[in-house]
Amino acid sequence: MNGVDDFDIQILKELEKDGRMAYSAIATTLGVSNTMVHQRISRLTEQGILTGIKPVLDEKKIGYDWGAFTGITLEKDHDSNRIIEELKKIPEVTECYYITGNYTLYIKIVAKNHEHMRKVLYEKIDNISGIAKTDSIIELGCAFKRNLIL
Template sequence: MEILDEFDINIIKELEKDGRMAFSAIASNLKISNTMVHQRINRLIEQGIITGIKPTLNEKKIGYDWGAFTGITLKKDHDSERVIEALKNIPEITECYFITGQYTLYIKMIAKDHEHMRKLLYEQIDNIPGIAKTDSLIELGCAFKRNVSL
C-alpha cells in the first residue's frame, strides 16, 4: 500500500512553499475541498510524516555566527540515552544523530562566537558523564538544506 498519494504529495509541496498557508488557499490552488486538505494534513501528522509546521530560523540573523559538527565518543555505548538527555538540555545543540563508525553520536551545534563555542565544548559537553572524547568540525556556511524531493 502506498503511503503518500498524489493529493498528499501536492499538499506537502504547498506547505513547503509556505507552512503558514491557509488550508483554504491550499484547497483553492489544488482545486480540492478545504475539508479534504484538513483531513489529509491531520492524517499526515498522525502518521508522523509531517512532524510539525514551524519556522526555520536563520541562526546567523539572530547572532549565532558559529556552527560545528561534533562527533562524540562514549566511554560505554549503553550510556547513550543518559548522554542524549544531557545533550537535550543544551539549547545550542540543534541536532543529534546515532551514527556508525568511530563515534556513537554526531551533533550539530551553534554558538555566538568562538568563545561561546569553546565554553559549550569544554565546560558543558565535555563535562557530561559518559563522554570520552569529542571531535569537532567548524561549519563555514550551509550550501543548501532541503527536504527529500517528493
Template sequence: MDNANKLDDFDVNILKILDRDGRIAYSSIALELGVSNTMVHQRINRLTEQGILEAVRPVLNERALGYDWGAYTGLSLEKDGDSKRVIEELKKIPEVTECYYITGNYTLYIKILAKNHEHMRQLLYEQIDNIPGIAKTDSMIELGCAFKRNVIL
C-alpha cells in the same frame, strides 16, 4: 507497507505546498489544488496521524539571531550504553540543536550553534566535555550551509 506508499498525488502536492510555506491557509491550498477546504484539512490530519507530517514550524535564520558559529561534533562514549543518559544531558544545552546515532568512529554526532569562538569553546570544553560518559569529542567548524531541504517527493 510503509507510509510513503500510501501517498497519492494530492498528499504529495499538499506536502510540497507546506514545504514551500508552512503558514499557508488551508483555503489557499484547496484553491491551488482545486479541491475543498475539508479535503485539505482531512488530508493534513491523516498525514499528521501517520507521522509523515511531524510538525509545521518556522525555519529560523541562525545567523540573524547572532549565532555566527556552527560545529558538527562526533562524540565517542566510554560505553555505548551511556548514550541515553548522555543524550538527556545534551538536551539540556539549548545550543545543541541536533543529535544523531551514527556508525563508525563515534556513537553520536551533534550540531552546535554558538555566537562566537569563545562561546563555542565554552560549550565544547566546559559543558559537553564535562558530561559523564563522553570520552572524546571531535569537531568540525561549519562555514555556512550550501542548502538544507526536506526530502524531495
C-alpha cells in the same frame, strides 16, 4: 511511499513553499475542498509523516555566527539515551544523530563566537558523564538545507 499518495505529495509541496499557508489556499490551488485538505494534513500528522510546522531560523541572522559538527565517542554505548537527554538540555545543540563509524553520536552546535563555542564544548558537553571524547569540525556556511524533495 508508506501511506502517501500523489494528492498528499501535492499538499506537502504546498506546505514546503510556505508552512503557514492556509488550508483554504492549498485547497484553491489544488482544486479541492478545505475539509479534504484538513483531513489529509491531519492523517499525515497522525501517521508521523508530517511532524509539525515550525519556523526555520537563520541562526547567523540572530547572532549565532559559529557552527560546528561534533562527533562524540562514548565510554559505553549503552549510556547513549542518558547522554542524549543531557545534550537536549544544551540549547546550542540543535541536532543529534546516531551514526556508524568512529563515533556513537554526531551533533550540530551553534554559538555566538569562538569563546561561546569553547564554553559549549568544554564546559557543557565535555562535562557530561560518559562522554570519552569529542571531535569537532567548524562549519563555514550552509550551501543549502532542505527537506526531501518529493
